[in-house]
Amino acid sequence: MIIDEANYGSTLVLYPDGRLDQDTADAFQERLLQAVSAGKEAVIVDFSKIPYISSVGLRAIMIAAKQSKSDGVSLSVAALTPTVNEIFEISRFNYVVTIFESLRDAITAASDDALNAFEAG
Amino acid sequence: MLVRFWGTRGSLAAPMTVQTSRKKIRNALRKSIGHDLGSDEKIERFIDTELSFAESGTYGGNTSCVEIDGGGDEYVVCDLGTGCREYGNAIMSKSVPQKAPVFNVFQSHPHWDHICGFPFFVPAYIPGNKIKIHGCHDTLEEAYRMQNSAPGFPVDFDMLGADIEFVKLEPGKEYAVAGMKVTAMEQYHSGDSYGYCFEKDGKKVVYSTDSEHKFESIDESYGFVDFFRNADLLIFDAMYSLADAISLKEDWGHSSNIIGVELAHRASVKQLCLFHHDPNSDDATISRILAETIRFEELSEEGDALKVCAAYDGQEIKL
Numbered sequence: 001m002i003i004d005e006a007n008y009g010s011t012l013v014l015y016p017d018g019r020l021d022q023d024t025a026d027a028f029q030e031r032l033l034q035a036v037s038a039g040k041e042a043v044i045v046d047f048s049k050i051p052y053i054s055s056v057g058l059r060a061i062m063i064a065a066k067q068s069k070s071d072g073v074s075l076s077v078a079a080l081t082p083t084v085n086e087i088f089e090i091s092r093f094n095y096v097v098t099i100f101e102s103l104r105d106a107i108t109a110a111s112d113d114a115l116n117a118f119e120a121g
Numbered sequence: 122m123l124v125r126f127w128g129t130r131g132s133l134a135a136p137m138t139v140q141t142s143r144k145k146i147r148n149a150l151r152k153s154i155g156h157d158l159g160s161d162e163k164i165e166r167f168i169d170t171e172l173s174f175a176e177s178g179t180y181g182g183n184t185s186c187v188e189i190d191g192g193g194d195e196y197v198v199c200d201l202g203t204g205c206r207e208y209g210n211a212i213m214s215k216s217v218p219q220k221a222p223v224f225n226v227f228q229s230h231p232h233w234d235h236i237c238g239f240p241f242f243v244p245a246y247i248p249g250n251k252i253k254i255h256g257c258h259d260t261l262e263e264a265y266r267m268q269n270s271a272p273g274f275p276v277d278f279d280m281l282g283a284d285i286e287f288v289k290l291e292p293g294k295e296y297a298v299a300g301m302k303v304t305a306m307e308q309y310h311s312g313d314s315y316g317y318c319f320e321k322d323g324k325k326v327v328y329s330t331d332s333e334h335k336f337e338s339i340d341e342s343y344g345f346v347d348f349f350r351n352a353d354l355l356i357f358d359a360m361y362s363l364a365d366a367i368s369l370k371e372d373w374g375h376s377s378n379i380i381g382v383e384l385a386h387r388a389s390v391k392q393l394c395l396f397h398h399d400p401n402s403d404d405a406t407i408s409r410i411l412a413e414t415i416r417f418e419e420l421s422e423e424g425d426a427l428k429v430c431a432a433y434d435g436q437e438i439k440l
Contacts (some may be wrong), residue, residue: 044343052421052422054362054383055379055380056336056339058363058367059367059381062364086420087420089413090379090414091362091363091364091377091379093364093366097369115387
């Protein structure tokens with residue numbers, strides 16, 4: 001799975017691309033846990049290129065959410081595709097992590113310095 | 122094969138309150154405004170076409186009890202939760218016995234919600250009846266005897282009229298009972314639980330409640346995929362949401378609708394039946410979970426089409 005990333009001030013954004021299922025969840029989980037432990041204040045996962053997420057992908061988010069809580073890092077997801085948004089609601093993962101409609105909304109909520117860096121391109 | 126659900130709740134009986142009943146009546150009357158309800162037939166049609174299941178009925182509040190009728194000459198039932206009171210009464214109400222008075226109980230585990238109907242199972246009081254309680258635990262007899270003893274219950278186990286036998290089973294071994302092939306499988310649950318597979322004439326029903334599926338369930342060699350393989354009906358513990366089942370309620374020994382759909386797809390199951398409903402869920406909530414599960418099955422786009430239902434007390438599924 002290709003997972004690009006970008007740093008906006010104290011916020012790290014991950015851009016995974018492709019289905020999050022049995023074939024890809026291990027790599028996603030590993031990268032997500034690295035991101036949560038990277039010393040940033042906030043980690044945002046941009047879901048705009050994730051067409052589907054299975055239970056194993058959701059488990060990866062749960063593990064990262066627990067890790068982020070103990071590390072004091074804000075973890076959120078943004079720009080969910082309609083299918084993934086439905087799966088988050090059906091599985092009640094909308095109560096596990098904060099969901100933002102757009103990446104910009106998530107960055108705005110993260111911090112001013114993140115938004116300034118994001119706006120600056 | 123015919124499967125009759127006498128109790129479908131998990132953990133604790135959850136009867137409907139008068140407030141809930143009144144709310145359903147009020148809602149039904151409101152919806153009936155403008156409809157012609159001038160005959161019983163019209164009223165029945167209104168109920169069937171204008172009201173949802175949660176509005177017109179209820180999933181019920183009895184704890185686990187599921188009859189598996191493979192057409193044999195003895196009775197077969199999984200667990201004796203509070204649903205077994207009505208099961209016993211239904212058998213006793215027949216003027217002509219349908220089968221020999223031999224009751225084969227398959228016990229998932231001895232937790233209270235799976236045995237607590239037994240003191241009110243009338244056939245247990247009738248001399249000449251035979252009750253065989255099959256299971257893989259060493260503690261089944263102890264649990265049943267403890268339940269039917271002072272100070273918890275006034276009728277001691279030894280006072281029961283029926284001849285009661287405990288039959289120890291080995292997981293993975295095939296048994297022939299009441300004309301069906303029966304196999305047990307160990308499940309992850311506090312104190313262990315066991316699922317049962319019933320096969321007869323090319324039909325297969327799996328009763329798998331009080332079973333948590335951990336992270337290894339994604340493994341290709343996960344044993345439950347084979348156990349569920351090609352089942353015509355999979356009765357599946359879907360008590361919690363996936364989020365709860367792997368966080369707050371991890372290791373509580375129950376599973377979710379999401380895992381149910383994924384395992385059922387991998388095992389090419391034909392029908393998934395959500396079971397062991399949370400006693401905190403009202404009828405509307407269970408209907409919502411059912412609708413969401415059907416939707417998730419559509420979204421998952423894997424395997425053959427899977428039919429999904431939610432078990433309710435009084436339901437019959439013919440295979």
